[in-house]
Amino acid sequence: MEREFVFTQVDFERIRNLIRDRVGISLSDKKRDLVYSRIARRLRALELKQFSDYLDYLMVNDHEIQDFINALTTNLTAFFSRVTPL
Secondary structure, eight states: OOOSSOOOHHHHHHHHHHHHHHHOOOOOGGGHHHHHHHHHHHHHHHTOSSHHHHHHHHHHOGGGHHHHHHHHSOOOOHHHHTOOOO
């Protein structure tokens, strides 16, 4: 399958290190496709051409780090899905 963006092992390692250092999440190699799909959305939103551009962008734009973290984490809303109507 051809991908829209080049995603190297170096890119994946940089992402793994960054998310681990920022929030303590350890990503296994099995999460590579998930990382690609979620971060690719950020590349499109910012009109960047490759993952390395996005990672360089992250290093100089602190405001983007929250979007990066949100892209890679899943926010659970189980509490609200278990509320039954009256």
